[in-house]
Amino acid sequence: MPDVVIPLYEGFTALDVVGPYQMLALTPGVRVTLAAEGAGAVTDDVGSLALVATAALEDIVQTDVVVMPGGPGTEQALRGPIPLWLKQIHARTTWTTSVCSGSLILGAAGLLDGLEATTHYRVADLLPMFGATYVPERVVEHPEARVITSAGVSSGIDMGLRLVELLTDRLTAEAVQLWTEYDPQPPFDSGSPARARAEVRQRADEYEAAARRTGG
Template identity: 55%
Template sequence: MHVAIPLYPRFTALDAVGPYTVLAFAPGVTVTFVAGEVGPVTDDQGTLSITATASYADLPRPDVVVVPGGPGTLEAMSDEPLLAWLREAHEHTRWTTSVCSGSYVLGAAGVLKGVRATTHWAVLEGLADVGAEPVSERVVAEGKIVTAAGVSAGIDMALTLLAQADGVETAQAVQLAIEYDPRPPFDAGSPAKAPEGTVERAMSLIS
């Protein structure tokens, strides 16, 4: 199974690296970072670059696409080479997926019309503007379109895909291999549970 993760300037690193780590650990899975041109692409913090080792033209028909989100999403939504590649790839994928605001890129490519989908809580309702039906869930699977909520949810999504692709036992083995046993020190991971004032502080970090 060949997985393609498209990169664009100012993507969020964990959106891409979380699914990459889960899927790349699995036997029989190849994960390739792609972009308009081969070379380094810098993340939303401006301090980390991941190298795209293939161009869109090099990998036109991956089995799985994972589109990361990030502050660069708005620009990515008007990146016609990326959108054209997504449309073509989607015709042949086993799964077309996104993490966080990467769902907006899928929407801009026309992939989410009439589809239940999720994204980061701060921009969830806006998914309706790209034709999707916003759903406040961590992972939403609609046929071969699978979307994950904000950032860390990409790990859950990748494990979900892996379980379907190669069995629950493989997914569980990978989960253990990466010791994904989250026990956060605070119960503030969603707006519904966060203490008063936390939403505003979080928004100041991502706006």
């Protein structure tokens, strides 16, 4: 039974966790564990949702897959114990992956040096600090390094389905996609900074700035 660990930290973005969690947890034979510095409730970036970590990271010494979420709390997480834990656990994973700004934590663990990677567009300029080259792709996979990065927030669902295929087979992944009715048909064509109008990008910037001021 493949084991998947999703680390939590204060200020994570909920869909970064729940998107891939839903794809993987619905897959027969896959076991997903939410873990944190200590077991217990961890609050998201909005401050109104808490997920319960059932394990402490220090007690997990081996897993098949890690899914590292992002969020406004990434900056604080970079200064905590997660990068070192990630560096140690990666030696025994099949895949170490990230969603959104979680890629910066992979970078801090030394896992992206010399690789192309993706992340949330708002922090793309930080990837070179960790030896990585940003590419504006939805999912970037490096089989030789056993690393997968995905872009902002909702892209974690795409990566989650790709992990389902890698851990099982394509038929299972397609069945999970159908089971969840993941058939994106967004009402607006503004989900990429390359396509969003300037005023849309400005409004999104204002929302993020406001979230950071309120601790989100």
